[in-house]
Amino acid sequence: MSRAPGMALAGGAARAVLAIAMALCVLAGAPALAGPLDDPRSDAFYTPPQPLPSGPHGTLIRSRPFIPVGLLAYGWQVMYKSNDVNGLPIAITGTVLVPFTPWLSGPRPVIAWAPGTQGQADNCAPSHQYALSTEYEATIAGATPATLARGWAIAMTDYQGLGTPGDHTWGIGKAEGQAVLDAALAAQQLSGAGLSANAPVGIMGYSQGGHAAAFAAELQPAYAPGLNVRGVAAGAGPFSIADVYANVNGGPFGGVGPIALMGLNAAYPELGLSSILTPYGQSVIADFRGTKCLLDVTASYPFLSDSVLVQAPAILNRADWLARMAQNQSGNGVPAVPALVYAGTLDEIIPFGQNQKLFAAWCARGGNVAFRTIGATEHATGLLLGLPVALDWMTQRFGSVPAVSECP
Structure with missing residues (x-):
């Protein structure tokens, strides 16, 4: 429910005071209030209630405030209802960040942020x-502070199975x-x-987040x-899971391979x-x-190949695995709103052509799509250089500037 600006500020301030009190208790050694810092595997907050509460997908189940260090924003960890790939209800956790600065021109915009690859361990959950204060999209990449600086709120999912069982x-x-x-x-x-509930919403994400943002749209x-x-x-996201898997398998970023295999198996246990x-x-x-997250697993397993992970035949020679990968190709639908696809030409993880294919697929389905090349950059640099482009483009959407399609 929407609140008057003054009420919203007062409510946020109250939450911030509580969050500060919780942090002081943590420093004083009060274990009952240390929840936001606890490992999700031992933190009851991340254990879904059984049965799940009634209500449709998107229903908020629980929340608690925390202090997002280094960000000028109020922070909450949340748990909410969603659906799995089969349409069955599940609980997922996430993060909500609201800038300290008041928003005075109508409802504050919200970015539905799709995070990039984190890993498979529960402690890698962005929330x-x-x-x-270890989330790379807030620290190394600077994506979160740059978004909050625009005055926009952020609603960021952990995705299924990060933090939760x-x-x-x-x-x-x-x-x-x-x-x-x-x-x-x-x-x-x-x-x-x-x-x-009427707030303008922008969907944004890079890498895995680009894939998730595309599907969300x-x-x-x-x-x-x-x-x-x-x-x-949608920035530098996979178009074809099989093609991206083939690209990383046995290469410098071979550590991404097991993350993909575990993800497919989690959704399709018959594999x-x-x-x-x-x-x-x-x-x-x-x-x-x-406990290893993305940077650790990629550093620990360079050039990892499924030739040593699985028995013959290799994953890409298995029809059942290829069929499930194909079901998760983006571009089989089309956003009903303007879309931006962007990537760097030297991306060593998600080849540039993957993004060209998404652009072409959305155009072929009648989408209003723009494409931006973020120079001769690799994957990580593409996030840094592409973010301002994406934020400027989204500013125009929130400002009701007509989007110009670049489809041929």
Whole structure:
């Protein structure tokens, strides 16, 4: 429910005072109030209630404030209802950030932020990493502070299986897209955040987040028609999961491979990953379920190939795995709102051609799509250089500037 600006500020301030009090208690050694800093595996906040509460997808289940260190914003960890790839209700956690600065020109815009790849361990959940000030999209990449500086709120999903039970469904487009949309719906119900159900919403993401943002935009008209979505900016996301898997498998970023395999197996357990693993592969998967997040696993497993992870035949020679990968190709739908696709030409993880294919697919379906080349940059630099482009483009969407399609 929308609140008057004064009420929203008062509610947010009250939450901030509580968050500060919680932090002081943590420093004083009060374990009962240390929740936002606890590992999700031992933190009851991340354990979904059984049964799940009634209500549609996007229903807010629980929330608690935390202090987002280094960000001039109020912060909440949230749990909300979503659906898995089969349409069954699940609980997912996430983060809501609202800038300290008041928004005085109508409802404050909300960015439904799709985070990039984090890893498979539960402690890699963005909601947990924001509390610890270790989330790379806030620190190294600077994406979150740059977005908050525009005065926009952020509703960021953890996706299925990050923090909450089970492996994370990396690369499963339907599950990712639903989680992104439901985070925005849940944020609008958050007491004290002052976010309106009529707030303009922008969908943004890079890398895995680009894939999730694309699916969220394609799903939105049917799945979350009540959201006032103004545009989607999808950066350097996979178009074909199989092509991206082939690109990283055995290469410098081979550590991304097991994240993908675990994600597919989590969504489609009949693939039977555990039954085809080699003894070494079993140890690798166990390590990925431990505590290592993206930067650690990529540093620990350069040039990792599924030739040592799984028994013959290789993953891309298995028809059942290829079929499930194909089901998660983006571009089979089209956003009902203006879209931006952007990437760097030297991207070594998500080849530039992947983004050209998404642009072409959306154009072929009648989309209003723009394409931006972020120079001769690799993947990480593409995030840094592409963010201002995406933010400027989204500013125009929130400002009701007509979007000019670049489709041929």
